[in-house]
């Protein structure tokens with residue numbers, strides 16, 4: 146790919162401190178579609194897209210008509226009005242409740258029907274996640290709540306990758322982004338006093354270990370695959386709260402920049418949305 150085509154494909158500009166995703170101007174998009182005719186138009190698959198960070202991923206990616214987007218939601222019966230307002234004609238909204246193995250299985254089958262023209266997923270963003278017990282400490286963990294968080298934050302992303310791989314839907318150079326948290330870092334958590342969100346923190350540490358395993362296991366089957374854990378920062382969403390530091394647009398713009406620049410040697414990394422490495 147030429148440098149120009151690469152820049153157009155990823156719609157990236159450099160700011161002083163980071164890379165920011167911007168929608169390509171219409172004129173550039175038009176010429177890009179000619180220049181990219183022989184290239185695969187990228188396919189993105191994102192879980193948990195009806196609100197928060199997942200919705201913002203769809204909103205930014207839908208700016209380019211070149212992107213095919215599989216936008217997964219926990220339930221098609223939920224209020225999806227914000228998502229419907231953000232989508233492009235090449236966005237497909239599918240149900241995927243990542244707390245249920247059967248739902249993830251059905252999701253993979255539905256995705257296969259959409260991608261039956263031989264297209265494969267180039268970017269898989271395991272975004273769906275919950276923090277349901279921020280008040281519980283390690284001395285008051287509720288087993289049911291911890292199980293729910295591990296089910297959605299760890300088992301869900303594991304099964305999404307497994308079933309999409311089994312269905313033959315992951316491209317040979319697939320980039321898998323597991324949305325984790327700085328609270329999933331042993332080192333970062335050990336520096337926070339008092340400690341925060343024990344159950345969530347434990348589940349995100351589990352997700353980080355999943356990344357370590359997936360990065361090797363997936364590469365054994367798809368040699369170009371890159372799997373990373375990424376911390377989106379503290380973002381203003383229902384989960385992050387109003388007092389958070391970042392707008393979703395800034396966090397997601399940064400994450401897309403990092404995602405599009407991933408190299409084979411980044412496989413198995415834990416990265417901040419700025420692109421900096423985070424200690425495990």
Ligand SMILES: NC(=O)c1ccc[n+]([C@@H]2O[C@H](COP(=O)([O-])OP(=O)(O)OC[C@H]3O[C@@H](n4cnc5c(N)ncnc54)[C@H](OP(=O)(O)O)[C@@H]3O)[C@@H](O)[C@H]2O)c1
Pocket residue numbers: 192193194195196197198199218219220223241242243244245271272273274275276297324325326327376377378379380381382383384385386389
């Ligand atoms: N915001 C932050 O500051 C922050 C910081 C670090 C990491 N993160 C991570 O970033 C990701 C997105 O968080 P967010 O801030 O956007 O949270 P959010 O606003 O609470 O949104 C969470 C999303 O996950 C979906 N979800 C929850 N349970 C699901 C399930 N069982 N199946 C499918 N989807 C499910 C929700 O769908 P419903 O509306 O249908 O429940 C919603 O779309 C999470 O993995 C989170 O841990 C966020």
